[in-house]
Amino acid sequence: xxxxxxxTAPPRAVVTxxxxxxxxxxxxxxxxxxxxxxxxxxxxxxxxxxxxxSRASLEKLHALALxxxxxxxxxxxxxxxxxxxSTLVTFEDHVLLPGDPMVVxxxxxxxxxxxxxxxxxxxxxxxxxxxxxxxxxxFDVIYVAEATELFENDWEMLTTRLRNGRIPYQQIIAxxxxxxxxxxxxxRCDSGRATxxxxxxxxxxxxxxxxxxxxxxxxxxxxERLDRLTGVRLERLRxxxxxxxxxxxxxxxxxxxxxDPFEIPDDWPRYRVIDFGYTHPFVCLWAATDGDGRIYIYRxxxxxxxxxxxxxxxxxxxxxxxxxxxxxxxxxxEAMAVLRGLGIVCELANKxxxxxxxxxxxxxxxxRDGKPRLMLMRDILAERDxxxxxxxxxxxxxxxxxxxxxxxxxxxxxxxxxxVKEYDHGMDxxxxxxxxxxxxxxxxVTPRADADDGRGGRGGWSGxxxxxxxxxxxxxxxxxxxxxxR
Numbered sequence: 001x002x003x004x005x006x007x008t009a010p011p012r013a014v015v016t017x018x019x020x021x022x023x024x025x026x027x028x029x030x031x032x033x034x035x036x037x038x039x040x041x042x043x044x045x046x047x048x049x050x051x052x053x054s055r056a057s058l059e060k061l062h063a064l065a066l067x068x069x070x071x072x073x074x075x076x077x078x079x080x081x082x083x084x085x086s087t088l089v090t091f092e093d094h095v096l097l098p099g100d101p102m103v104v105x106x107x108x109x110x111x112x113x114x115x116x117x118x119x120x121x122x123x124x125x126x127x128x129x130x131x132x133x134x135x136x137x138x139f140d141v142i143y144v145a146e147a148t149e150l151f152e153n154d155w156e157m158l159t160t161r162l163r164n165g166r167i168p169y170q171q172i173i174a175x176x177x178x179x180x181x182x183x184x185x186x187x188r189c190d191s192g193r194a195t196x197x198x199x200x201x202x203x204x205x206x207x208x209x210x211x212x213x214x215x216x217x218x219x220x221x222x223x224e225r226l227d228r229l230t231g232v233r234l235e236r237l238r239x240x241x242x243x244x245x246x247x248x249x250x251x252x253x254x255x256x257x258x259x260d261p262f263e264i265p266d267d268w269p270r271y272r273v274i275d276f277g278y279t280h281p282f283v284c285l286w287a288a289t290d291g292d293g294r295i296y297i298y299r300x301x302x303x304x305x306x307x308x309x310x311x312x313x314x315x316x317x318x319x320x321x322x323x324x325x326x327x328x329x330x331x332x333x334e335a336m337a338v339l340r341g342l343g344i345v346c347e348l349a350n351k352x353x354x355x356x357x358x359x360x361x362x363x364x365x366x367x368r369d370g371k372p373r374l375m376l377m378r379d380i381l382a383e384r385d386x387x388x389x390x391x392x393x394x395x396x397x398x399x400x401x402x403x404x405x406x407x408x409x410x411x412x413x414x415x416x417x418x419x420v421k422e423y424d425h426g427m428d429x430x431x432x433x434x435x436x437x438x439x440x441x442x443x444x445v446t447p448r449a450d451a452d453d454g455r456g457g458r459g460g461w462s463g464x465x466x467x468x469x470x471x472x473x474x475x476x477x478x479x480x481x482x483x484x485x486r
Contacts, residue, residue: 030203032056039169040195047199048240053175069119071166073141078149079379080127084110087145138164147174152184178236180244247414252401261377264288273433274329283425297376308335312342328432349432356431397426
């Protein structure tokens with residue numbers, strides 16, 4: 001069946017294309033097939049990583065646009081910038097035909113606002129961080145990628161836009177990896193307000209060959225990679241289980257601690273903090289503090305397998321036009337010297353793990369004004385590490401919160417001692433930052449010989465500044481040292 005024939009064909013769960021057109025065939029299986037057949041108002045496609053959830057949803061969106069001239073659809077995510085290298089890549093590289101005029105003759109992917117079909121159908125591209133393009137118009141179908149990122153209010157506001165009436169049914173479609181059982185989206189499905197289909201790795205023909213009933217070579221490699229995950233990431237991304245974060249070090253709530261990006265005022269002091277790595281991620285966080293001492297993380301570099309000089313050049317590029325009160329780093333004299341040669345002068349971070357963790361915990365607590373004292377902006381990665389992404393490991397500090405946990409004893413109890421030394425590179429940066437600010441951002445630091453950094457290394461200073469900041473936070477006041485700004 002050619003793409004043009006599809007526009008007049010009855011709804012089908014299996015769509016094939018004419019090889020003479022140079023098109024690719026798509027055969028939905030399992031939960032993807034159920035998604036195609038379902039006409040319910042709210043549908044969620046839930047499952048572990050790599051089951052083909054996004055492809056199935058986008059293929060259905062595309063088929064409806066071809067079949068019903070003049071229909072209007074939207075593809076969206078919590079933020080628009082997060083779609084450029086994820087949702088839009090899948091749509092343009094795996095759903096649309098090679099050389100499709102909507103792509104070839106359209107704007108660059110990062111600037112794309114919609115896909116307009118020859119038959120008058122249109123698929124709008126938008127993020128919930130700038131909802132005016134979604135909330136000011138009407139749609140027949142809305143597709144939400146990574147729907148667990150949304151608040152329930154976001155979801156319900158989107159459902160009010162489903163009233164265009166160009167297709168026989170109006171529908172909102174979502175895909176997601178499992179989250180904690182208490183997540184609002186899972187609760188909505190469990191209560192029957194939304195229909196949920198559970199996808200499996202066997203649904204993806206790239207991973208599983210149904211003709212022989214066995215995994216493909218690519219499937220075996222991919223599953224072996226997922227099998228190397230640990231903790232809640234293993235349960236969710238490999239086994240598709242709704243699992244809470246058991247033994248999490250920090251009480252991190254994305255509804256509270258993530259904020260939409262905004263321009264940092266010129267009079268806010270700015271800081272950088274660096275944790276060195278090569279095989280493990282090299283992390284640089286950019287932070288600013290407002291007039292009440294709240295920390296906002298507004299930019300991030302999180303990357304493996306690059307030299308310090310490469311990272312330094314990138315940091316200098318991203319820092320152009322900004323002035324920093326302090327830059328703290330991990331203790332690596334050689335790496336610090338390389339950065340110094342590039343104009344990035346680092347001070348030794350206080351690596352006291354226990355005091356640092358306590359300060360981060362205190363800053364994450366919601367205070368009397370209804371806000372925590374540490375927040376991260378959404379989607380602030382300078383670039384994504386594709387190797388980490390393919391391995392389903394954290395690609396940013398935000399994702400580390402779910403993986404930064406205390407170890408368990410032999411009988412399965414959580415042992416609240418030192419956290420598991422894994423997925424903690426952004427966590428280290430947060431400790432360095434909070435300890436530096438607690439000490440009044442000193443101009444220089446002389447490491448103490450008796451301060452253990454938890455990795456067998458030494459370095460640190462006394463905890464008096466940390467204790468002073470904790471006391472100020474407990475009283476709901478701005479810590480004294482921060483009031484001096486620069």
